[in-house]
Amino acid sequence: MNQNLTHKPVVAVIGGGISGLSAAFWLLQNNIDAFVLEQTDRPGGVIKSENIEGYLVDRAANCLLNYLPEVNILCDTVGLREEQIYRSPTARNRYLLKEGYPLPMPRGPIELINTNLLSLKGKVRLFSEPLIPRARMEKEETVSQFITRRLGREILEQVMEPFIGGTYAGDPGQLCLKSTFPMLSALEERYGSLIMGALIRRLKGSRASNPMHLFSFRQGMEALPKAIRHYLGDRFIPYARVNGVERTGDISWQIMADQGGHSTVYHTDAVVIATPAIETARLIYPIDPDTYEILKRIEYSPLAVVYTGFKREDIRHPLDGIGCMVPSKEGGSILGTLWNSALFSGRAPEERVALTNYVGGKRHPEMVEKSDKELLDLTLPDLKNMLDIKRDPGFVSITRYNRAIPQYSIGHQNVLKRIENMPDRIPGLYITGNYLRGISVRDCISYGAKLATRIAGDSMSLV
Numbered sequence: 321m322n323q324n325l326t327h328k329p330v331v332a333v334i335g336g337g338i339s340g341l342s343a344a345f346w347l348l349q350n351n352i353d354a355f356v357l358e359q360t361d362r363p364g365g366v367i368k369s370e371n372i373e374g375y376l377v378d379r380a381a382n383c384l385l386n387y388l389p390e391v392n393i394l395c396d397t398v399g400l401r402e403e404q405i406y407r408s409p410t411a412r413n414r415y416l417l418k419e420g421y422p423l424p425m426p427r428g429p430i431e432l433i434n435t436n437l438l439s440l441k442g443k444v445r446l447f448s449e450p451l452i453p454r455a456r457m458e459k460e461e462t463v464s465q466f467i468t469r470r471l472g473r474e475i476l477e478q479v480m481e482p483f484i485g486g487t488y489a490g491d492p493g494q495l496c497l498k499s500t501f502p503m504l505s506a507l508e509e510r511y512g513s514l515i516m517g518a519l520i521r522r523l524k525g526s527r528a529s530n531p532m533h534l535f536s537f538r539q540g541m542e543a544l545p546k547a548i549r550h551y552l553g554d555r556f557i558p559y560a561r562v563n564g565v566e567r568t569g570d571i572s573w574q575i576m577a578d579q580g581g582h583s584t585v586y587h588t589d590a591v592v593i594a595t596p597a598i599e600t601a602r603l604i605y606p607i608d609p610d611t612y613e614i615l616k617r618i619e620y621s622p623l624a625v626v627y628t629g630f631k632r633e634d635i636r637h638p639l640d641g642i643g644c645m646v647p648s649k650e651g652g653s654i655l656g657t658l659w660n661s662a663l664f665s666g667r668a669p670e671e672r673v674a675l676t677n678y679v680g681g682k683r684h685p686e687m688v689e690k691s692d693k694e695l696l697d698l699t700l701p702d703l704k705n706m707l708d709i710k711r712d713p714g715f716v717s718i719t720r721y722n723r724a725i726p727q728y729s730i731g732h733q734n735v736l737k738r739i740e741n742m743p744d745r746i747p748g749l750y751i752t753g754n755y756l757r758g759i760s761v762r763d764c765i766s767y768g769a770k771l772a773t774r775i776a777g778d779s780m781s782l783v
């Protein structure tokens with residue numbers, strides 16, 4: 321990067337979702353000037369919160385599960401400390417559907433021994449995990465292969481498969497273990513056992529045992545990108561659709577943007593592309609056609625989000641938890657349901673409850689093509705059976721994503737190598753996004769912090 325004592329490096333960040341906003345935030349923290357070019361009028365990308373008829377509808381992310389200090393630093397610096405709201409103490413359980421009934425997931429070893437979620441054989445197999453020898457894999461292993469090998473088939477089908485369905489809208493038979501759950505692969509590599517590794521780390525008080533906090537914000541998750549935008553001030557440039565990126569010198573770049581029909585050209589020292597993989601592929605094509613080929617093949621699962629509001633008195637289930645995940649062998653349309661109003665206060669009007677149902681994913685990709693009526697006809701009977709609900713919801717709002725969640729499929733480790741080595745091949749060109757090292761808002765924030773540190777290091781080496 322082009323830096324001398326009088327020149328503070330300037331970086332353009334393309335895309336104002338949480339990945340791009342975080343990258344810009346952390347660049348500023350590293351004393352590097354940065355601005356964000358966002359094609360729409362608002363920050364946040366898929367993160368969007370709307371207040372409709374007293375219901376707080378979060379269209380994508382609903383909450384942030386955090387154990388990382390960088391997330392706290394960001395929230396505090398952009399002034400969100402007072403806005404944070406934490407998981408209600410009554411929302412203690414996570415449920416899994418078994419033979420049509422939601423059963424609470426065990427929260428400790430005693431509950432695990434007593435749970436009806438697993439058979440005796442399944443429990444014995446689970447507890448014998450420390451005896452399973454460590455495997456040295458030549459090739460990337462799928463989540464299914466790893467979980468079956470270490471914990472047994474029952475854990476895969478009853479716990480991991482619904483978890484992957486509910487969070488990644490994905491298929492554990494296709495996802496790369498090392499990319500999707502790097503922590504699990506590291507535990508096996510280091511300690512030879514997941515159970516022993518987790519125990520040792522807990523005893524040592526390592527990062528993995530930092531307390532997890534599940535939180536959101538009073539006005540919903542969009543408060544986060546809005547606050548970062550406020551912090552960035554006029555460094556956030558809306559209505560700026562980037563249609564070209566060009567390298568104009570060893571370490572100088574120009575970015576062509578369409579700003580409401582006007583073409584604007586920005587000259588910078590470096591570029592961070594923070595758009596979804598397919599758009600990043602398009603932008604990068606003239607610079608690096610090989611990376612274009614890799615990026616355009618990154619798969620995303622489709623998802624329909626069916627948000628429902630019911631009268632509390634119409635639901636028999638106590639709703640004393642976060643929600644319920646559904647294994648595929650249970651059949652039905654729902655991957656998982658999140659109980660928003662049980663989780664956080666202020667999500668639904670008095671005496672009403674809000675439930676968000678996730679439908680489609682890799683399990684039923686055809687579902688996103690269905691009309692609202694078809695989706696409701698499929699979803700409501702399943703939801704009513706699951707939670708013993710007497711009447712239809714009084715409020716419904718549906719959001720569809722053709723490309724919702726990126727899938728870290730087999731081969732993802734090579735994608736990472738290619739992307740993360742890029743600045744060595746093409747100085748000044750960096751990529752971030754939820755399709756690299758974590759789909760969660762937490763991981764996008766954390767990746768932005770690491771990227772900014774790297775950019776700061778690269779800029780110093782050129783002084």
Ligand SMILES: Cc1cc2nc3c(=O)[nH]c(=O)nc-3n(C[C@H](O)[C@H](O)[C@H](O)COP(=O)(O)OP(=O)(O)OC[C@H]3O[C@@H](n4cnc5c(N)ncnc54)[C@H](O)[C@@H]3O)c2cc1C
Pocket residue numbers: 334335336337338339340357358359360363364365366367379380381382383384385560561562563594595596599623625721724725752753754755759760761762764
């Ligand atoms: C239904 C759903 C539920 C989720 N729930 C949770 C949850 O509860 N908790 C959690 O932690 N995570 C959750 N996630 C994941 C998380 O919300 C996303 O992974 C994350 O918000 C993605 O951020 P991003 O910035 O990488 O991408 P995006 O949000 O897609 O942002 C990309 C941005 O780039 C802009 N852009 C694109 N092309 C251009 C261009 N040419 N020029 C300028 N700008 C451009 C877009 O307009 C957009 O603003 C959920 C995701 C979905 C879809």
